[in-house]
Amino acid sequence: MKAIKITILLILAFITVFGQQGCSADEKKQKPESGNDVTDTVTKADENKSGNDSLVNETESSDVQSxxxxxxxDQxxxxxxxxxxxxxxWVFEGDMPTIIDFYADWCKPCKMIAPTLEKLQEKYKGKIRVYKINTDENPGLSQYFQIQGIPALLFIPMEGQPQMASGALPEADFEKAIKEVMKVQ
Known part of the structure; x- marks a missing residue:
């Protein structure tokens, strides 16, 4: 009987430790591992140019964001x-349906979904945009959307209200949201 209780406790401990699919804002921040920084997979605005203007021009003129x-x-x-x-x-300023990925460099689930977002951006090139917002660098925006855990994803259709999801979603859930929430085929 004692062995069964110990086994059950070990299983519950395992599920508790490894079953988490998101990072909370209270989680201790760690330095990102070299080469695994989620920002390695994104395109950044040229910091030497006039910041917002170069990014706005780049994204508005490029329907083939890859x-x-x-x-x-501000952007x-x-x-x-x-x-x-x-x-x-809600007044959407964009010109095509958009996914916003709220992430942090130290968040492992955020790093896990980065390749999926890249794949979806490539698959739906010219039909959707994907933006990434670092919650550590933009705390006001995170507070506005009441983000408690990351990754948090905002799916924005051209018309109607956006919908928020949190956690490391499987690719099938992203596909479903793109089709049903964002109305993209």
Whole structure:
């Protein structure tokens, strides 16, 4: 009987430790491992240019975006939704359905979904945009959307309200959201 209890406790401990599919904001931050930084997989705006303007021009003129683009709060307000100007209603600023990936460099589940987002960006090239927002670098935006755990994903259709999901979603769930929420075929 004692052996059964110990076995059950070990199984529960294993599930508790390894069953987590997201990172909470309270989790101790760790330095990213060299070469595994999630930002290695995104395109950044040229920091020597005028920041927002170069990114806005790049994303608006390019319907064939091939990789997710890392943006900050100011860029989010220009490209996606300016919550300062429209505090009471959602007004989408984009020109095609968009996925926003709220992530952190130290979050393992965030790193796990990065290749899936790249694959989907390539598959739906010219039909969707994928932006990445580092929650550590943009705490105000994270607070606005009340993000408690990451990865958090905002699926934005051209018309209607966006929908938020959290955790390391399987590719099939991304596909379902792209088709059903974002209305992209």
């Amino acid at each position: 990789k997710p683009i890392k943006i900050n709060t 989010f307000k220009k490209l996606v939704f300016n919550y300062d100007e429209n505090p009471d209603k």
